[in-house]
Amino acid sequence: GAVVSQHPSRVICKSGTSVKIECRSLDFQATTMFWYRQFPKQSLMLMATSNEGSKATYEQGVEKDKFLINHASLTLSTLTVTSAHPEDSSFYICSARDLTALGRGTDTQYFGPGTRLTVL
Amino acid sequence: GEDVEQSLFLSVREGDSSVINCTYTDSSSTYLYWYKQEPGAGLQLLTYIFSNMDMKQDQRLTVLLNKKDKHLSLRIADTQTGDSAIYFCAESMDRASKIIFGSGTRLSIRP
Numbered sequence: 001g002a003v004v005s006q007h008p009s010r011v012i013c014k015s016g017t018s019v020k021i022e023c024r025s026l027d028f029q030a031t032t033m034f035w036y037r038q039f040p041k042q043s044l045m046l047m048a049t050s051n052e053g054s055k056a057t058y059e060q061g062v063e064k065d066k067f068l069i070n071h072a073s074l075t076l077s078t079l080t081v082t083s084a085h086p087e088d089s090s091f092y093i094c095s096a097r098d099l100t101a102l103g104r105g106t107d108t109q110y111f112g113p114g115t116r117l118t119v120l
Numbered sequence: 121g122e123d124v125e126q127s128l129f130l131s132v133r134e135g136d137s138s139v140i141n142c143t144y145t146d147s148s149s150t151y152l153y154w155y156k157q158e159p160g161a162g163l164q165l166l167t168y169i170f171s172n173m174d175m176k177q178d179q180r181l182t183v184l185l186n187k188k189d190k191h192l193s194l195r196i197a198d199t200q201t202g203d204s205a206i207y208f209c210a211e212s213m214d215r216a217s218k219i220i221f222g223s224g225t226r227l228s229i230r231p
Contacts, residue, residue, distance in 0.1 A: 034218060044163075044208060044221040093162060099216065109219060111155075113162040 003027055004096045006112035013084055014120055021079045021115045023094030029074035030096035034109070035067075038091040050077040084119045091116050124222035126209050131228045138196040140225045142209030145190065149211035152185060153219065154194045157206045166194070201229050
C-alpha cells in the first residue's frame with residue numbers, strides 16, 4: 001500500500017517556541033492531506049484539510065493562526081504549531097489522499113505514523 | 121452535525137469473539153470504516169462498507185450495518201492477543217471526503 005511518513009516522530013520543545021511537523025506521501029501525489037490530533041483519551045479530531053496550492057480549510061474551533069498549514073507541493077504538507085504551550089502536547093497524525101486509488105477500488109487515504117509533541 | 125460514538129473499552133477472553141459497536145448521526149454517510157491502531161503506531165484500515173450494504177465479511181472480520189438505526193459493528197472471531205489495539209469507527213460522505221472518527225474502543229484480551 002501507499003506510504004505516508006511524518007517527521008519528526010517525537011519532539012519535545014519549550015513553551016513559547018514553534019514546532020514544524022512534516023507529512024510526506026512517498027509513492028503517490030496527494031493534492032489533499034488531512035491533519036488530525038489525537039487526545040489522551042483516544043479520540044481522533046480532524047483539525048484541517050490541507051490543499052496543495054491553496055489555503056487550508058480548518059475545522060470549527062481550530063485556531064488557524066496557531067496551527068499553520070502549508071501544502072507547497074504534491075508530496076509535502078507541514079503543520080507548524082506556533083508559540084506552543086503545554087496544552088498543545090498531543091499526538092498529531094496526518095493522512096494523504098490518493099485519488100488514483102478511487103478507480104482501483106482500494107483505500108484512498110493513507111495515514112502517517114504520527115508525531116508525539118510534548119511542550120514543557 | 122457529524123458525530124460518531126463508541127464505547128471506550130472492551131475486554132474479551134482469548135479465543136472468544138469481540139464485538140465493537142458504533143453509532144453515527146450523519147445520514148449522508150456513504151462509507152463507514154473500521155481502523156485499527158496498535159500502541160505507538162499509526163492507523164491501519166481494516167475494512168470499510170458502503171451504506172447500501174448490510175454486511176461485509178473478510179476472514180475473521182464481520183461488519184454489520186443497520187442503516188436505519190445508524191449502527192455499525194465489527195465482530196472479530198477467535199480473538200487473539202495480537203488483536204489488542206484501539207479500534208476506530210469512522211465515516212465519510214464519499215471516499216474522497218474527509219473522514220470523521222469516533223473516540224475509539226480499546227480492546228484488551230485476557231487469557
